[in-house]
Amino acid sequence: MKQAANPDKERHALMEKIQMVDFALVELTLYLDTHPQDSQAIQQFNQLAVESRDLKGAYEKRFGPLRQFGGSFSGYPWNWGDTPWPWQV
Template identity: 50%
Template sequence: MMMDDRLALLRQIQEVEFAAVELNLYLDTHMEDQRALMEYNQIHKQLMMLKQQYEMLYGPLTNFGFSPSQYPWKWIEGPWPWEQVY
């Protein structure tokens, strides 16, 4: 069950991250669209909360200073996010 929860949270992060990238690309060419900017900022906030939740439960999503780690160093513990089997 824990692996199912982990995969569901990781999938949710991927979905929200996709929306953030799409809005980012849209805003590159529509910088005056205030509604899109508000949506982007909402998506960004949601994404940061989801990533923080994932890292608190399962360890870092990225390394090299982008994610904090609990003691002991968690980055070397697997499976890594990209090793998930769907």
């Protein structure tokens, strides 16, 4: 018998993946500021940027808006007031 998925566990796991990828992006940005000719680092940055975008899209599809200032669309009715907010996860 298949057990029902735990949405809180799924939310936390997906948010953790997003945070890990975004952390790597920040570190690569700092590295590339001092090593702008490193083509492997640029390639890794671009791959992680796509992964970050896809993870955030998956999160928003399942749990609601994640990014502010037009980075995320709202459902109807306006759902930015729904909790938990991403920083509360």
